[in-house]
Amino acid sequence: RDQDMGNLSTTGLQIGHTVFGRNAELSTMIDAYRRSVSGDESELVTIFGTSGTGKSLLACEFGTYVVSSGGILLSGKFDQLQQGKPFSALASAFDQYCGILLQNCELASLKQKLAHQVNYVLGNGAYHLTKLIPNLAKVLGLERNCINHDEDCINAQNRLQYLLCRFVE
Numbered sequence: 001r002d003q004d005m006g007n008l009s010t011t012g013l014q015i016g017h018t019v020f021g022r023n024a025e026l027s028t029m030i031d032a033y034r035r036s037v038s039g040d041e042s043e044l045v046t047i048f049g050t051s052g053t054g055k056s057l058l059a060c061e062f063g064t065y066v067v068s069s070g071g072i073l074l075s076g077k078f079d080q081l082q083q084g085k086p087f088s089a090l091a092s093a094f095d096q097y098c099g100i101l102l103q104n105c106e107l108a109s110l111k112q113k114l115a116h117q118v119n120y121v122l123g124n125g126a127y128h129l130t131k132l133i134p135n136l137a138k139v140l141g142l143e144r145n146c147i148n149h150d151e152d153c154i155n156a157q158n159r160l161q162y163l164l165c166r167f168v169e
Contacts, residue, residue: 074094087160098114
C-alpha cells in the first residue's frame with residue numbers, strides 16, 4: 001500500500017545496541033576473561049575485521065560484562081588516521097591502565113607492583129616506553145620533561161618493539 005512518505009516520523013526510529021551474529025565471538029571472549037580471572041594466566045583478546053562489521057559494538061558488549069563482573073576493561077583501536085603511530089592501540093590500552101592505577105587509591109599496591117615489575121624487567125629501558133605510554137612515567141615516578149626521546153628512528157622502533165614485548169610479558 002502506498003503511503004505519503006512525508007507523514008512518516010523518524011523520531012521513533014531507534015538503532016539497538018544488541019550484538020547480532022557475534023554470539024560465538026562474545027562467548028569466546030567471556031570464556032577467556034573467566035579463565036583469566038580464575039587462573040594464574042592472563043589472556044589477550046583481539047577483535048579484528050573490516051569496517052562496519054560490529055567490532056566496536058562487540059567490544060562494548062564484552063566491556064559491559066567485564067565491568068559488571070568487577071573487572072577493568074582496557075581498549076585500544078588501530079585507526080587509519082593513526083597509521084604513522086606504531087603500536088597506537090596497545091599504547092592507548094596500557095596508558096589507560098596506568099591512568100586507572102594513578103587515579104584509584106585502592107589500587108596503590110597494584111601500581112607499586114607494576115612499577116617494580118617494569119623496572120625489574122626493563123631496567124633503564126623503561127623510560128623509552130614513556131613516549132608511547134605517558135602515564136607510565138608517572139607510575140614509575142619519572143619526570144617526563146627530563147626524558148630525552150631524541151634518537152635514531154630505526155633504533156627507536158626496534159627498541160620500542162622489544163620493550164613492548166617485554167612489558168606485555
